[in-house]
Amino acid sequence: MTMTESPPATETQSVAPVPSPAVGLYDWISTSDHKRIGRTWIRASLLMLLGTAVVGILIGFEQVDASSVDVFGGDNSYFQLWGLYRFALVLMVAAPLLIGLAMVVVPMQIGATNIAFPRAALAAGWGYLLGAGITVVSVLAGGGWGALDGVSQDEADAIALTLLGTGMVIVSLLLGAICVATTVISLRTSGMNLLRVPLFAWSMLVACTVWLLTLPVAIANLAIMYVDLRGGPLTFGNPEGSDAMYAQVAWVLDQPQIYAIAIPALGIIASIVPVIAGTRQIAHWVMVAFIGVFGLLSVGGWSQPYFANTSDEILYIAFGLAIVLPVFAVIGGAAATLAAGDAPVGLPAAHLLGALGAGVILLAAVVSGAMKVIEPFDLIGTSAHTGLMNLTALAAITAGLAGLWFWAPKIGGGFMPSGLGRLVILDFIAGALLLGIPQVVAGFFDSPDLMVTDIDDSVVDAMSLVSAIGAVLVAVGALGVILALIASMRGSGDAPGDNPWNGHTLEWATTSPPPVGNFDEPPAKVVSEAPLLDIADEEVDA
């Protein structure tokens, strides 16, 4: 055979030929199996969650008594870790956790044998890990997103590294998003049109599209800042030292863009609740539409307050108010399905707790956001901004944890500990609400967003204390998640079976853990959004 010969016709076969199962370190770093790649993303993001939560505690207790900066040893160090906490929570924890979950689950949900571009997904995972590592190390070395006391030459190198590390994280996230979105668009099994795509897969398609449309703008912001820092004279930054660098890219952490991180939370809620209820999702297409609307209203690259004040724009106000509607609609749809079904009585499963908790936290976030855009409340520039960011990101993370418990049999082959799971998720929900809501309330009392000066107000002090307790609960929850993950990896629990929750979508049609290639036989032609319920109905009819 010469190399110029045409490829021989591939024999039509039931499933594609599969490589031997991966074992060992080399196979781990060279794998093309989407489940193994996704697990790398998930584990890395959970470790980042623990680290971020610890930084959150330090910031929380620093803010309890802002009259003196005790924990960090100076305003500038405080500012650097304050920035790290925010970017890490959103870009290095919430987004990678959801992408990792999607990389494992979405290909199975749509009946595909693998993710699209598995090598790119692997490169993106390691790129995220390295980018996050570079960012954290650079901040600890004196970098960060600017410097309050002016940028010295040594700090300039570290700051440059922070900017580039952040850029690397975003590029990696976008590469992962391309893989997930392409999978949903182009690898669906026979009969699965876009209205029949499972809601988590649909929400990931919407989320990845929004991220791909908006986050490149953040890369451009970072590039301008880097050129500014290196080339000078400072065009956009403040040479005397300020938070100007952070402010240029802060729109990623503010509304409407921050909501983009929580789009998959709606999909996870809408995937778990019908399974618990044991019935089809009521008005499935309405859920599809409202998840899409939520995504549309979270497109935020156009709202960059540093360059142009958009807070009094009618569009900004409309986006902030209207986004409450899809969240209410999706949560209402899920609640209606739960009421219409026959959910088991007793202690709710950890994943149901997580799904409902994520809904409550997200609702608190969008209501806070709606209040923030109402001008008489005067919340722009206050700690309400931090509260909104915390609530939205923690809603996404809580939903991710719910997904982790729900899809555990397909992710790792076994159950996650249910008792510990309930405790961890309840703790996490309580922590998120206690952390975020007091910050929003403190905003009404003019508590500033970056609080390094003391506010002589007893309400603000009380809210700061409650918020610090919330940060502790979140950190305890993060530690609990790591312990639960270790327990499940030891595999001491019962074998879960193929479909332990009586799931409705195709990921539950394969074994636990799924084989390489996911399905021994290609899934039957899909005729609705709940193919396994269709099969069950056919069997009942027969």
Added chain:
Amino acid sequence: MFTTGFKLYFGIAVGLFIAAIVYGYSTGGGHVGPLTWGWKGGVGDHIGYVVLMGLSTVAGTLGLILVAFRDADPAAQAHYVGVDQLPSTPMVTGSVWPVVGAFGAGTMVVGLALHSAIFVVGLVICAAVAIEWSMDAWADRATGDPAANRELRNRIMAPIEIPAAGVATIGIIVLAASRILLNASKNGAVIWSIAIAVVILGIGTLYATKPKLNKNIIAGLVLVTAGAVLAGGIVAAVDGEREFHPSQPDDSAEEHSE
């Protein structure tokens, strides 16, 4: 003819286009400004107009992509190529190059911030990854037989990879060893050079006299030695060279000052 996905996105695109024009006129747009994207007159409020028109363009583009690919519906694609069911896509084989590429990108990032030499190293790694990744991607689809694909790939790449890897390994070891020798004292450099030579000779002798020795042992010894030399080289490079020529009073400078 028009697929469901196209209809959905095209409908969204038209709706947003009309909304952008209405918004443009209602916020002070010129006669035909909102219709001509600002070419003939103003578009009104820039932010709102750009957001709506941008979303319309994106939705329209997605609609065109979906109609071109028949909504990526397997049944429609199978009908298009005249078969009952599309064959499954072969699994992509594992590859270490994505991880190497990520490390190359990380090296470039660090180099961009700290030193141009590190950036060049990252660039070289990324270039090598681009070639290897492209070859792997081609080989995966060359024939229907994975073993034949692997053979084809190795036939092309092995004559390049093996000498290149050899040159790179020797170059790195020589560079690292030279940093150690330049950092060590005058007598220390002699001792280091003898020690390195003895270790290399020892491993070579072991392999020559016991060719049936477990390959993992040989590989482990080589890796540990190379790793130690590399680590020593990095530490020595960071620490800097020893002082070879004690500085002398600069007579010429004094002459100039006179």
